[in-house]
Amino acid sequence: MSCFDQPPILHVQPNEVDMSSPLMYGTPSSRVEGTPRSGVRGTPARQRPDLGSVRKAPQVDLHSDTDGAVASEPNAGQRLVIWGTDVNVGTCKEKFQRFLQRFTDPNSTEDENAGLDLNEPLYMQKLEEISVVGDPVLNVNCRHVQSFDAELYRQLICYPQEVIPTFDMAVNELFFERFPDSILEYQIQVRPYNALKTRNMRSLNPEDIDQLITISGMVIRTSQLIPEMQEGFFQCQVCAYSTRVEVDRGRIAEPAVCRNCNNTHSLALVHNRSVFSDKQMIKVQESPEDMPAGQTPHTTVVYAHNDLVDKVQPGDRVNITGIYRAVPMRVNPRQNNVKSVYKTHIDAIHFRKTDEKRLHGLDEEAEQKLFTEDRVQTLKELAAKPDVYERLSSALAPSIYEHEDIKKGILLQLFGGTRKDFSQTGRGNFRAEVNILLCGDPGTSKSQLLQYVYNLVPRGQYTSGKGSSAVGLTAYVMKDPETRQLVLQTGALVLSDNGICCIDEFDKMSDNTRSVLHEVMEQQTLSIAKAGIICQLNARTAVLAAANPVESQWNPKKTTIENIQLPHTLLSRFDLIFLMLDPQDEAYDRRLAHHLVSLYYQSEEQMEEEFLDMAVLKDYIAYARTYISPRLSEEASQALIEAYVDMRKIGSGRGMVSAYPRQLESLIRLAEAHAKVRFSEKVESIDVEEAKRLHREALKQSATDPRTGFVDISILTTGMSATARKRKEEVAQALKKLIQAKGKTPAMKYQQLLDDLRGQSETAITKELFDEALRALADEDYLTVTGKTVRLLA
Amino acid sequence: MIHINITDLWLSNYLCLLDVLAASQNNSNSGWETKAVEFFQDQLKERDTHTLVPSLNDVPLHYLKPNSLVKFRCLIQDMFDPEFYMGVYETVDPSTKTKMLRCGKYKDVTECGVDFNSRNTVTAERQTFYCVPIPGENPWVKEISSSCLTEARVVPSTSYAPSRQKRSYEEDDDMDTQPQKQREPHAGPHSPSEHHGNGDCKRQETEAPSSQTASASHLDLNFPLPGEKGPSCLVKVYEDWDRFKLNDTLEVYGILSVSPALSALADEKDASSSLLDPAESMETAEEQRVHSPPASLVPRLHMLHAKPLPHNNPLLPSIPVLDKESTLTVVILSSTLSEMASVREEILSYFTHVLLGDALAAEYLILHLISNVYSRRDVLPLGKFTLNLSGCPTVASYTERFYQIIQQLVPSSHYLAMSLQNMNQMRLVPKKDYVANRLVSGALQLARNTSLFLDETQLEQGQLDTTGVRNVTALGNLISWQKVDYDFNYHQMEFPCNINVLIASEGRSLLPSDCQIHLQPQVAPSHLEESLSSIHMHPQASSQLNKFRIYLSMARLLDYSISDEVTKSVEDDFVDMRKDDPQSISAEDLHRMLVVARLLSLSLGQTSLSRDSWLRAKHIEMLRRSRMEQHKCVNGNEP
Numbered sequence A: 001m002s003c004f005d006q007p008p009i010l011h012v013q014p015n016e017v018d019m020s021s022p023l024m025y026g027t028p029s030s031r032v033e034g035t036p037r038s039g040v041r042g043t044p045a046r047q048r049p050d051l052g053s054v055r056k057a058p059q060v061d062l063h064s065d066t067d068g069a070v071a072s073e074p075n076a077g078q079r080l081v082i083w084g085t086d087v088n089v090g091t092c093k094e095k096f097q098r099f100l101q102r103f104t105d106p107n108s109t110e111d112e113n114a115g116l117d118l119n120e121p122l123y124m125q126k127l128e129e130i131s132v133v134g135d136p137v138l139n140v141n142c143r144h145v146q147s148f149d150a151e152l153y154r155q156l157i158c159y160p161q162e163v164i165p166t167f168d169m170a171v172n173e174l175f176f177e178r179f180p181d182s183i184l185e186y187q188i189q190v191r192p193y194n195a196l197k198t199r200n201m202r203s204l205n206p207e208d209i210d211q212l213i214t215i216s217g218m219v220i221r222t223s224q225l226i227p228e229m230q231e232g233f234f235q236c237q238v239c240a241y242s243t244r245v246e247v248d249r250g251r252i253a254e255p256a257v258c259r260n261c262n263n264t265h266s267l268a269l270v271h272n273r274s275v276f277s278d279k280q281m282i283k284v285q286e287s288p289e290d291m292p293a294g295q296t297p298h299t300t301v302v303y304a305h306n307d308l309v310d311k312v313q314p315g316d317r318v319n320i321t322g323i324y325r326a327v328p329m330r331v332n333p334r335q336n337n338v339k340s341v342y343k344t345h346i347d348a349i350h351f352r353k354t355d356e357k358r359l360h361g362l363d364e365e366a367e368q369k370l371f372t373e374d375r376v377q378t379l380k381e382l383a384a385k386p387d388v389y390e391r392l393s394s395a396l397a398p399s400i401y402e403h404e405d406i407k408k409g410i411l412l413q414l415f416g417g418t419r420k421d422f423s424q425t426g427r428g429n430f431r432a433e434v435n436i437l438l439c440g441d442p443g444t445s446k447s448q449l450l451q452y453v454y455n456l457v458p459r460g461q462y463t464s465g466k467g468s469s470a471v472g473l474t475a476y477v478m479k480d481p482e483t484r485q486l487v488l489q490t491g492a493l494v495l496s497d498n499g500i501c502c503i504d505e506f507d508k509m510s511d512n513t514r515s516v517l518h519e520v521m522e523q524q525t526l527s528i529a530k531a532g533i534i535c536q537l538n539a540r541t542a543v544l545a546a547a548n549p550v551e552s553q554w555n556p557k558k559t560t561i562e563n564i565q566l567p568h569t570l571l572s573r574f575d576l577i578f579l580m581l582d583p584q585d586e587a588y589d590r591r592l593a594h595h596l597v598s599l600y601y602q603s604e605e606q607m608e609e610e611f612l613d614m615a616v617l618k619d620y621i622a623y624a625r626t627y628i629s630p631r632l633s634e635e636a637s638q639a640l641i642e643a644y645v646d647m648r649k650i651g652s653g654r655g656m657v658s659a660y661p662r663q664l665e666s667l668i669r670l671a672e673a674h675a676k677v678r679f680s681e682k683v684e685s686i687d688v689e690e691a692k693r694l695h696r697e698a699l700k701q702s703a704t705d706p707r708t709g710f711v712d713i714s715i716l717t718t719g720m721s722a723t724a725r726k727r728k729e730e731v732a733q734a735l736k737k738l739i740q741a742k743g744k745t746p747a748m749k750y751q752q753l754l755d756d757l758r759g760q761s762e763t764a765i766t767k768e769l770f771d772e773a774l775r776a777l778a779d780e781d782y783l784t785v786t787g788k789t790v791r792l793l794a
Numbered sequence B: 001m002i003h004i005n006i007t008d009l010w011l012s013n014y015l016c017l018l019d020v021l022a023a024s025q026n027n028s029n030s031g032w033e034t035k036a037v038e039f040f041q042d043q044l045k046e047r048d049t050h051t052l053v054p055s056l057n058d059v060p061l062h063y064l065k066p067n068s069l070v071k072f073r074c075l076i077q078d079m080f081d082p083e084f085y086m087g088v089y090e091t092v093d094p095s096t097k098t099k100m101l102r103c104g105k106y107k108d109v110t111e112c113g114v115d116f117n118s119r120n121t122v123t124a125e126r127q128t129f130y131c132v133p134i135p136g137e138n139p140w141v142k143e144i145s146s147s148c149l150t151e152a153r154v155v156p157s158t159s160y161a162p163s164r165q166k167r168s169y170e171e172d173d174d175m176d177t178q179p180q181k182q183r184e185p186h187a188g189p190h191s192p193s194e195h196h197g198n199g200d201c202k203r204q205e206t207e208a209p210s211s212q213t214a215s216a217s218h219l220d221l222n223f224p225l226p227g228e229k230g231p232s233c234l235v236k237v238y239e240d241w242d243r244f245k246l247n248d249t250l251e252v253y254g255i256l257s258v259s260p261a262l263s264a265l266a267d268e269k270d271a272s273s274s275l276l277d278p279a280e281s282m283e284t285a286e287e288q289r290v291h292s293p294p295a296s297l298v299p300r301l302h303m304l305h306a307k308p309l310p311h312n313n314p315l316l317p318s319i320p321v322l323d324k325e326s327t328l329t330v331v332i333l334s335s336t337l338s339e340m341a342s343v344r345e346e347i348l349s350y351f352t353h354v355l356l357g358d359a360l361a362a363e364y365l366i367l368h369l370i371s372n373v374y375s376r377r378d379v380l381p382l383g384k385f386t387l388n389l390s391g392c393p394t395v396a397s398y399t400e401r402f403y404q405i406i407q408q409l410v411p412s413s414h415y416l417a418m419s420l421q422n423m424n425q426m427r428l429v430p431k432k433d434y435v436a437n438r439l440v441s442g443a444l445q446l447a448r449n450t451s452l453f454l455d456e457t458q459l460e461q462g463q464l465d466t467t468g469v470r471n472v473t474a475l476g477n478l479i480s481w482q483k484v485d486y487d488f489n490y491h492q493m494e495f496p497c498n499i500n501v502l503i504a505s506e507g508r509s510l511l512p513s514d515c516q517i518h519l520q521p522q523v524a525p526s527h528l529e530e531s532l533s534s535i536h537m538h539p540q541a542s543s544q545l546n547k548f549r550i551y552l553s554m555a556r557l558l559d560y561s562i563s564d565e566v567t568k569s570v571e572d573d574f575v576d577m578r579k580d581d582p583q584s585i586s587a588e589d590l591h592r593m594l595v596v597a598r599l600l601s602l603s604l605g606q607t608s609l610s611r612d613s614w615l616r617a618k619h620i621e622m623l624r625r626s627r628m629e630q631h632k633c634v635n636g637n638e639p
Helices: A026-032 A060-072 A089-102 A122-133 A142-148 A150-158 A160-176 A373-385 A390-393 A404-415 A446-455 A511-523 A562-565 A586-601 A602-612 A613-626 A634-652 A661-677 A685-702 A720-741 A749-758 A765-777 B009-023 B032-046 B048-054 B139-153 B162-175 B193-196 B210-217 B259-270 B283-291 B327-354 B359-369 B395-409 B422-424 B466-481 B527-537 B541-556 B564-580 B587-602 B611-635
Strands: A138-141 A188-195 A212-222 A225-238 A241-246 A267-269 A274-285 A299-305 A319-329 A337-355 A419-421 A428-430 A438-441 A461-464 A476-479 A486-490 A499-506 A525-530 A534-537 A542-547 A576-580 A748-751 A785-786 A788-793 B069-079 B081-090 B099-103 B122-133 B233-237 B248-258 B300-309 B375-377 B380-382 B387-392 B413-417 B431-433 B438-439 B448-453 B481-488 B494-498 B499-504 B515-518
Touching: A089 A122, A089 A142, A089 A160, A122 A138, A122 A160, A138 A142, A142 A150, A142 A188, A150 A160, A150 A212, A160 A188, A188 A319, A188 A337, A212 A299, A212 A337, A299 B541, A373 A390, A373 A613, A390 A404, A390 A613, A390 A661, A404 A438, A404 A446, A404 A542, A404 A576, A404 A613, A404 A661, A404 A685, A438 A446, A438 A562, A446 A461, A446 A499, A446 A542, A446 A613, A511 A525, A511 A542, A576 A685, A586 B564, A586 B587, A613 A661, A613 B438, A634 A661, A634 A685, A661 A685, A720 A749, A748 A749, A749 A765, A765 A785, B069 B300, B069 B438, B210 B515, B233 B248, B327 B359, B327 B541, B359 B387, B359 B499, B359 B515, B359 B587, B359 B611, B395 B413, B395 B448, B395 B499, B395 B541, B422 B466, B448 B466, B466 B481, B466 B499, B466 B541, B515 B611, B541 B587, B564 B587, B564 B611, B587 B611
Parallel strands: A138 A188, A299 A337, A438 A542, A438 A576, A461 A499, A499 A542, B233 B300, B387 B499, B387 B515, B413 B448, B448 B499
Antiparallel strands: A212 A274, A212 A319, A225 A241, A225 A267, A225 A274, A274 A299, A319 A337, A337 B081, A419 A428, A476 A486, A525 A534, A748 A788, A785 A788, B069 B122, B069 B248, B081 B099, B081 B122, B122 B233, B248 B300, B375 B380, B431 B438, B481 B494
């Protein structure tokens, strides 16, 4: 912008003409000459290309029009405004100064305000900070402006190009009044952010042009730094007379005639005495969450100027506050013909990264989904219903029939436990996420459940054990082909931080890949040491995995471990392990058939009536996850203790351990999740009851010893039931006796030995059992097996 | 002065539209535009007038008059960012200083002498879609739809006379105050041919516009399938763009714009120094090339009206069948419905012949070809019926011949040989190219109801690399969930699709499928060769073929319901079957049987499930299963 092509101010008080009119702001003259006010003197103003790099149009012929309009204004003295707006510079400045001096926000939760006294005027403290630190940027939350003075806010949104310079003046006056001695590199610039008109990119329309907007999105590309000439320095080749020409709407007009010697075309541009400012083009794409289904994301061009350059990197999620611009495109400079399309971009004034702290801590800001009051009311009403738990669980994947307990388990997983921090006592974070493993026959809609969950949660990831490698799950280091920079690319587990990672075909995963999960599923972190990058990433993800039995059908005669062949170390990290088996009873079959048939002929509306809307469920979960963090009540802790003691007791009668602290932790998590379902801040005994019930149900399915029919937790914790272990030892001893009885034969036939043992034993000896016994004896260094011969060792 | 030059003689019945346009040119608030568009849409609905509009699919671009009304049958391949344009602007005549309001809608380039400072300028918003001809559209569809058009053109006085066209073109230029435009090299490489070829235009005009694609070789037109031809088009949408989705198939009616000034922009780009004009430097050269390609290769089409296409079979009326009020549809429906059973017999015997005498496989092939994802229940697509035809003979390129037959019957299809090389190199999943800011298409970006023929017999042993694994996963996802996860680099986005996948393999396919049937040729191996060669020889009268084509498209569009009574009996059946042997039938089997029953009913032209059809569905399922078990025993290594 320049003062020459636009006379925006019709009237200002005479003593302010020089320094306070926005049209003078940032022009070279003011920069060179300084300002008349004592404190501001000597501190150069810095140009703000973000505000004025592109003026829409010079309103040359309108001068006369406006004159008339203003003359007709009755009380012209006070009502004079910047042309084209209703902004009166004096009032505006005054209002803003009042805002700075008076505004307090006692309930502020913004991290930027940490350490400030919330009962004192907020922005005065920030000015003080500026005087100490010397970083002349004042970020102003538009929401604060709005709550303080709605009119001022409206003006700021509608005429940012005029209002922000006014704010700058106001703040500088105030600042140098307060801190006359401070030395700043240049004058303070006001950077408003969080314009309440926050929109997603899709809703931007021509009405927003030249207004202050805040949009959110993801940076997809940044250009290299573009030096943009703000002022050209020309020198006459003949008489060495020099002149400066300012940029005017993106162009610098080369002076044709030297004003000193009147030679034509004698002026040459001197590059290194011209003034440039930094500029960078940034492409921002809509966040995937904002997009309607079936459309591609929109992108917007953002220009960052001066110190905002290189503030963001591709992949960052940002909130951008800036001025929306549209510039007509010229088809050809030689032609006057114009392509009737405008190019649009945003001049960035303020960036705010939304995922900045993703690697360090909980990102409250991003999680915070805005709920309208109506919505909150609906959700609360729903929560107050006594059967909310059942309602929600039946709303989960309605196309999948029954499996009520599994759905309830997954529901609790969606809500998760309460995050607790014990880092002060040295144990670090307790896992709050519930991990669930589903195993069962192929074709029991496990994958469908996983797909459903993946579609339901905002940060869900879906991978298949077959297709994923350890690298794909964790993170890998990539060299950016352009910048040769090493970039850490995160994999599924890190991406689903604070979400759910659905892993299908868990059993088909390579051991290498699976080993990564050990750390994630208990410590909730991921350590990476690759290509010189050593780091620990958060992966606070809940794992929902599905596994098929090794023999294509589930063998009820075998334990869970034997059926799915997963290491028990991993299995014990699942809070709930469910079997999805076909219950074989007639009533079930009938209900199932009815369900399926109706799936095929009912219209969609009919189905929707029956169940809760998926959107409501989504909001319900999001609300509970954000706002509810239940704590254990006295009564509930007692109940939990009892439950744990009971669990231990069951086993102790038979000389087995039937519960470990891990199970207690699971119970706590489940109880907390259940309290969340009820929107309750307190975990009560009903929550514990349900947690106990669900845990028991899951155990009954997965940890029942097929030989004895008892629930035996050691199947999951050690991979073998206590009876099986006992049996193995017995057989090994019997075999040893048998061999000893044979006398001094150094070698025996394998088959012969097996037959002998079978003949001797009262119980059936399977080949596997025999092999295991042999292995046990081999471990004792008693014998070795080579092919079909068994040799005794000395 | 008339600004929107849809003044062709053959469009004479639209003259009133033009009058409205011209009369209200200087009065932007009169709502003329909505009226005009409404009028136009009514005209399209009322009569067969839409056949009078030349189609961009059939008529080479250089035969079409700029600024005339054309139609385009296409698929939305990519959606660009919305753009702001001058809806209304004012021009100043340099000599007389008179100001004039002009309308910028449906145009790319403004008149000269725009007054940027005018207060009357109205900025409006429009959206650009990158549209390509429906991928995999089979030659017969193109032939028939273009022949419909020429027939229509023979109508006296509405016929499209290329000799006239030239003159009107010149008139156009005379009116144009920018004579430079004409001399612009980008008036297109076709302008000479236009002058030479005036005499034989009539003969040429129905030919596919192949000459264009030849010169387009340096420009990637981003067709989903390799080897596709045809014009792609930038469609400008003025209202309600939210109702369009990626991969929708549309018939767009709009005003063709091929202003060479548009391409000049791209040329000039390279030369101009971006330093002085920062407004233009925000786009990379790649982006420029993609978003403003030369208009002679990628014309612009300003949409007046768009008709979503429920199918692209030119033999069927394009009015959605659901629209029961349309008498035409009812007539066709009732007459075809009664015939359907008999046509089914014919097509069954034809397929039996094609499938080497295997009637059961032929039955399943019919069911597969009329399957359609008609609804989605949370994540579950209902109605899909992926068929795995195992046991295909590998001799005499049977699968390829088989595909050729399918190609003759369905409107769009694609043959994908699953060779190792293909799987490791092909781009199946569309990927966002952030440098050029476009969605680079992949072979799985297909229109609804496209038949995808996967030839697994081409797969040999070897190593799949990362791309290969990803491709196989994508195919698996497509089959199981009818969705494709488009790669947006930083995240993936899921796009639902509706593609009929047919897998031809030797053994059981490595990909999942809804239904597997093992081919049992009734032909002795020694005669296989002979029998195979006779398949193609089989003379199929084109009327016969057309009957089949109508049948297959029709069956897919029918409504379907299950009465309470039949529901009950289905339930009873299921319970009974489970009672005898719980292992014999699982929930998944019931799912499949319900789909089979649905498709079987539809194939017979019945819109509700009858007891008979249910029993028949059960019967063929049983036959199929017993065949599978039998085969399992023979092979032993089947899972």
